[in-house]
Amino acid sequence: MALRTLQQEYDVMVVGGGNAALSAALSAREHGARVLIVERAPKFYRGGNSRHTRDFRIMHERANDYMMGTYAEDEFVDDLARVAGGEMNQHLARIIVSKSAELPEWLSNQGIRWQAPLSGTLHLARTNMFMLGGGRAMMNAYYQTAKENGVDVWYDSFVEDLVIDADEFKAARVRRGEDLLTVRALSVVLASGGFEANVDWLKRYWGPAADNFVIRGTPYNQGNMIETMLRYGAESIGEPDAFHxxxxxxxxxxxxxxxxxxxxxxxxxxxxxxxxxxxxxxxxxxxxxxxxxxxxxxxxxxxxxxxxxxxxxxxxxxxxxxxxxxxxxxxxxxxxxxxxxxxxxxxxxxxxxxxxxxxxxxxxxxxxxxxxxxxxxxxxxxxxxxxxxxxxxxxxxxITFTYLGVRVSERAKIQLKDGREAANMFAAGEMAAGNVLRRGYLAGFGLTMGAVLGRIAGEEAANVTR
Ligand SMILES: Cc1cc2nc3c(=O)[nH]c(=O)nc-3n(C[C@H](O)[C@H](O)[C@H](O)COP(=O)(O)OP(=O)(O)OC[C@H]3O[C@@H](n4cnc5c(N)ncnc54)[C@H](O)[C@@H]3O)c2cc1C
The missing domain is CATH 3.90.700.10 (Succinate dehydrogenase/fumarate reductase flavoprotein, catalytic domain)
Known part of the structure; x- marks a missing residue:
């Protein structure tokens, strides 16, 4: 194994390769940053749990070809509050709901296509918008746009650890093939999902019963970035033993x-x-x-x-x-x-x-x-x-996903236990789901939250300068 340090090549490093990661990466790129996506899975399995999905929950004031009727901001926020399972960050929830209205256009611009809801889709025709071809087609569109826009993607690359000095991200330690690389960037967006595929972690709460659970999604979401950030003093959020x-x-x-x-x-x-x-x-x-x-x-x-x-x-x-x-x-x-x-x-x-x-x-x-x-x-x-x-x-x-993650600000910045904010570290997607959802779930909200917060995180990360 070779230990190598790469000179700083990127403004923004995005850890993860699902909906939240690609939203962050494309948004950072839109704001002029040189972006690297580090995805643990091989190319064929890229896209985490996002490749299993079908629909986004979208606030909308007019019907369109893909959603019936209207779905007002207040109704959406009320629906969330009912299921959130405890205290939720009301302000963040409202931002996500209100900005969900921008997603159809923005996602369409990333190449994602839509279809009218089919029967048997849990009565979501009014509130949710379905991707044509489902999550895998969505991820293919995201990656194609990333490629066209000059975003670099490393597959089969595992971020093992982060180099953090006080509250500042310096570099990531990335295992890539035979190499252990130290990769520098001005800022990092962590979008590496929950820890639902880490059976040993689930056993902390469920004991041997966890051996009998089925993990509906990717085996690559082992939660090591959550564990790393908690070790470095990030404030945790969400119930540790809760899962959907x-x-x-x-x-x-x-x-x-x-x-x-x-x-x-x-x-x-x-x-x-x-x-x-x-x-x-x-x-x-x-x-x-x-x-x-x-x-x-x-x-x-x-x-x-x-x-x-x-x-x-x-x-x-x-x-x-x-x-x-x-x-x-x-x-x-x-x-x-x-x-x-x-x-x-x-x-x-x-x-x-x-x-x-x-x-x-x-x-x-x-x-x-x-x-x-x-x-x-x-x-x-x-x-x-x-x-x-x-x-x-x-x-x-x-198990669909776990709720434990890191606390973020309304600008997706990671919050530390001592009350400070991380200087240049952001989180989005399941890794930050606990900020709004503590136990319950609203169909289609995982993608919506990931894309809205991912876009914010990407923009903020692109704005970080030394
Ligand atoms: C079967 C199924 C159906 C679902 N259907 C829907 C739906 O229709 N609508 C909806 O809104 N939600 C749905 N969900 C929930 C949804 O999948 C999640 O809310 C959403 O995809 C999470 O996106 P994410 O980007 O945070 O995580 P993911 O898409 O899971 O991506 C995490 C990524 O991080 C990578 N990774 C992990 N650790 C590392 C590391 N250390 N280094 C590098 N990369 C790493 C993984 O390989 C993966 O690519 C569904 C989930 C499942 C399992």
């Missing part, structure tokens, strides 16, 4: 399965744990408002597994899974195939069926099909599970 997690098919790959492994069958049947017992109201609210709690619910079950059980009446009513369901003509056979105790599963289903009060089934509203005298209840869409064949999907906890 959904129910994914239990057969999903350990990493990088993306959107298609999510399972949406829960409201149409019941969910039992490994012991054959129900543990939560499957019909508590509309699925788009509830899907994100199921990852955490399953994480608290034995062996972190659960099973969504439905009958033939439910088939075709939810987005089909990429995996085939387990199917059987009797509940006993279904339980057997799942490795569950058939007697217990039959009892759970029969108890549920007896508690169902018939109503008018309507998945489009909070209908009156509910249970009575059952704990936990099923508040809506409760229909007896009695029509063969019976189907089941195994479920696991699929």
């Amino acid at each position: 997690a959904v129910a994914v098919d239990g057969r999903a790959p350990r990493f990088d399965g993306g959107i298609v492994t999510r399972l949406d069958s829960v409201p149409f049947g019941i969910v039992v744990n490994q012991d054959g017992f129900r543990f939560y109201d499957e019909g508590e609210d509309f699925w788009p408002k509830r899907y994100a709690i199921w990852g955490g619910l399953i994480a608290r079950q034995p062996e972190q597994v659960a099973y969504s059980i439905i009958d033939s009446k439910a088939m075709g009513k939810f987005m089909p899974s990429v995996f085939d369901p387990v199917v059987a003509d009797t509940l006993a056979d279904l339980a057997d195939k799942l490795g569950l105790d058939p007697a217990q599963v039959i009892e759970t289903v029969e108890t549920f069926n007896c508690a169902v009060r018939a109503g008018t089934f309507n998945p489009g509203e909070l209908d009156d099909c509910h249970t009575e005298g059952l704990i936990p209840p099923k508040s809506h869409w409760a229909v007896p599970i009695n029509t063969a064949p019976f189907y089941a999907y195994p479920l696991r906890t699929g």
Whole structure:
């Protein structure tokens, strides 16, 4: 291995290669800076979790070809406040919401194209704007524009550590192939995501259960830049043990399965744990408002597994899974195939069926099909599970991202524990998500926050001069 120091070549170094990083890099370039992007992943896997995404949440006062109706600033801020999960930086939240209105034009200028929402996209047609071709096409457009604009990109390059003197960034230590390089720049934007792929870190809060979690996105988000900044005195933000997690098919790959492994069958049947017992109201609210709690619910079950059980009446009513369901003509056979105790599963289903009060089934509203005298209840869409064949999907906890990060100012500057601001260090994207979101989530907000704060960080970083 060779240890080399490169002479200062760049004004702005951007650590990371997803939506926040590319927004920062392109914005810094627009403001005249010489920019280097250092992306840990190889070229094919560039783009972190951003390459799995589909949509931005956008404030807008007029309908357009890609979003129905209007979505006012106050409504957006209220929606955020409802889900944020504790105290949020109100001022920063409002800046992000208001500046989201600029994103369609700015992102289009970066080559990103849009499409009208398809059915099955969690009822987001009014509030969210969908990228044509999804996250990977978006990342390809970003990188193409970066190339055309003269931004340098290093793939397969891992920022291991930073050289920081007092509150000032001096250089980054970058592992690139056989080399360990010291790369200097006038300023740095950290946009290297959360620590959701670092199972050892997750174990600090979840113990051995973390071994059973599925990581929906990139394996490269190990959180070492968060750890580095906290070591250098940055103020942390966000709940360390909080993550956004959904129910994914239990057969999903350990990493990088993306959107298609999510399972949406829960409201149409019941969910039992490994012991054959129900543990939560499957019909508590509309699925788009509830899907994100199921990852955490399953994480608290034995062996972190659960099973969504439905009958033939439910088939075709939810987005089909990429995996085939387990199917059987009797509940006993279904339980057997799942490795569950058939007697217990039959009892759970029969108890549920007896508690169902018939109503008018309507998945489009909070209908009156509910249970009575059952704990936990099923508040809506409760229909007896009695029509063969019976189907089941195994479920696991699929982590989307973690919330712990570094505190930033409204100009994306990293804040230090002693009350000072870092001189020339900025953060954007998931690394700064905790500034607005402490626990909850609003679909499409991850990209919006990353792009708005990334643009601000890029501009500010470009303005740093010695
Ligand atoms: C399946 C899935 C679907 C999603 N769908 C949506 C959606 O439709 N809309 C939405 O708003 N959000 C969605 N999200 C959340 C969204 O992905 C994130 O909020 C957003 O992409 C975060 O962007 P980012 O730039 O901060 O991080 P990322 O896009 O994850 O990028 C982090 C980058 O940092 C790099 N990196 C990490 N450590 C280092 C290091 N030490 N040195 C160099 N590089 C490093 C990684 O390789 C990666 O490229 C989804 C997430 C998942 C997993």
